[in-house]
Amino acid sequence: MRARPTIRALVIDDSAYSRQTITRMLAASPLVEVVATARDGEDALRKTLELRPDVVTLDLEMPRMDGFTYLRLVMAQCPTPVIVVSGRGGDADVFKALDLGATDFIEKPTPHATPELESIRD
Known part of the structure; x- marks a missing residue:
């Protein structure tokens, strides 16, 4: 019997592959329920x-509203723990995301998902 989920997650990424991969990894934990996904910052903010x-997982590069803008707006309107999951791993992007309120930064999954991403479900 599956335990009742205690952590409700929103997965935000413009890549269908990344949304599916992150959702599958999070859903593998009996303590996590992915309540929605979003493909851009505007949809994500509404959801x-x-x-x-x-908790939210967030890509930085998305159409209509990027992850940095989403972070600014969500922290002002509805502060929520955000884990950035992005291929933009440069120091400047990491520090900017953390300065805007992200709680952590993890490299985006590849076809062979990284142990760091799998650790967020634990």
């Missing part, structure tokens, strides 16, 4: 305000 997830 964050509506669903009030416990």
Whole structure:
């Protein structure tokens, strides 16, 4: 019997592959329920305000509204723990995301997902 989920997650990424991979990894934990996914920052902000997830995974490069803008807006309107999962791993991007309120930064998964990403479900 699956334990009742205690952590409600929102997965934000413009890549369908990344959304599916991250969702599958998080859903493998009996303590995590992925309540929604979003493909851009505008959709993500709307879903964050509506669903009030416990944690968000966030890509930085997305159409219509990028991850940095989403971070600024969500921290002002509905502060939520955000883990950035991005291929933009340069120091400047990492520090900018952390300065805007992200709680952690993890490299985006590849076809052979990294142990760091798998650790966020634990």
